[in-house]
Amino acid sequence: MKLVLNGSFEDSGHEELGHPERPERTSAALLGVDDLHLGDDLVRAPMYAATRAELMRVHAGTYLDELGAFCYAGGGDIDEDTYATYDSWSVAQHAAGAGLAVVQELQRLGDGVGFVVTRPPGHHALADRGMGFCLLNNIAISAAALVAQGERVLIVDWDVHHGNGTQAIFWNQPDVMYVSTHQSPLFPGSGAAYEIGGMNALGSTINIPVPPGATGDVVRRAIDDVATPSIAAFEPTWVLVSAGFDSHRDDPMADLALTSGDFAAMARTIARFAPRAGRFAMFLEGGYELNALRTSVAASLAAVLESPYSAEAESFGGPGAQQVQSAREERLVALRIAEEAATQGDYS
Numbered sequence: 001m002k003l004v005l006n007g008s009f010e011d012s013g014h015e016e017l018g019h020p021e022r023p024e025r026t027s028a029a030l031l032g033v034d035d036l037h038l039g040d041d042l043v044r045a046p047m048y049a050a051t052r053a054e055l056m057r058v059h060a061g062t063y064l065d066e067l068g069a070f071c072y073a074g075g076g077d078i079d080e081d082t083y084a085t086y087d088s089w090s091v092a093q094h095a096a097g098a099g100l101a102v103v104q105e106l107q108r109l110g111d112g113v114g115f116v117v118t119r120p121p122g123h124h125a126l127a128d129r130g131m132g133f134c135l136l137n138n139i140a141i142s143a144a145a146l147v148a149q150g151e152r153v154l155i156v157d158w159d160v161h162h163g164n165g166t167q168a169i170f171w172n173q174p175d176v177m178y179v180s181t182h183q184s185p186l187f188p189g190s191g192a193a194y195e196i197g198g199m200n201a202l203g204s205t206i207n208i209p210v211p212p213g214a215t216g217d218v219v220r221r222a223i224d225d226v227a228t229p230s231i232a233a234f235e236p237t238w239v240l241v242s243a244g245f246d247s248h249r250d251d252p253m254a255d256l257a258l259t260s261g262d263f264a265a266m267a268r269t270i271a272r273f274a275p276r277a278g279r280f281a282m283f284l285e286g287g288y289e290l291n292a293l294r295t296s297v298a299a300s301l302a303a304v305l306e307s308p309y310s311a312e313a314e315s316f317g318g319p320g321a322q323q324v325q326s327a328r329e330e331r332l333v334a335l336r337i338a339e340e341a342a343t344q345g346d347y348s
């Protein structure tokens, strides 16, 4: 199977000395791609900067104006975690455009698997605010473009952090299902199991928080037992992954205990939710330990491309089985309450 990668662009201007979200991350992810030796099966989508109209499917025009002006004035800190530089506006536009170009190339081929290797990441970015290292919500911009074409889009987010931005953007959008597994408690603090979507999209947000130390078996069970029945009923026509590799056991930002083999297993499971080849793409989100990032990228891509790669063993035995079961129950209760309230017209 072919791998469609975004066209490379210069992201080194988006850097703040000592910040973990650094240019070496994309290099490490690309080394993971190189490790698969794909030869002619590696296809590059053209480099592309998202247009204002494409960004405005997700972001407020006032926010885009403010962010552009802030960057061109030299940038600085947006909040205690999030920075922008003079170059960041251009880098962020190209990061958003990279997803659009990969999706378009997959549509043209009618085959293959997509991988969008860009930074800054996107899943914390809200419609009107950047946060959590993120400026523009790359995966949401691609999902919104697909929805505009009449597609039903599943987004699975296995980053160790909850993708609060993606959830908020599609909260009331019935054509997008957002599924997140994430460590709790952890930044940004959202992503409780009872967060299930707005009145027009009840049940299309699925959150499964897991405790520090959770291993791959727990996270994989969260997807299999809690999310899979709803995903099957949703019948996605496209599947996108917020592929954050900061849930790897070696990552310094958080405390989950996943291995590259766990990412491979999850990628294989999630890719099967797509109705056919050419409708599955992974977007790089977090991942701050460069070797773990490299090996996890290679392992998860190899799994969906059916390429040979020797990944770490899948992990077992950590805490969290009880929390997954509780999340399932809490979600069902929230759905029942919301549906009752909706019939009485007082849920918003």
Ligand SMILES: [Zn+2]
Pocket: 159, 160, 161, 244, 246, 285, 286, 287
């Ligand atoms: Zn993260």
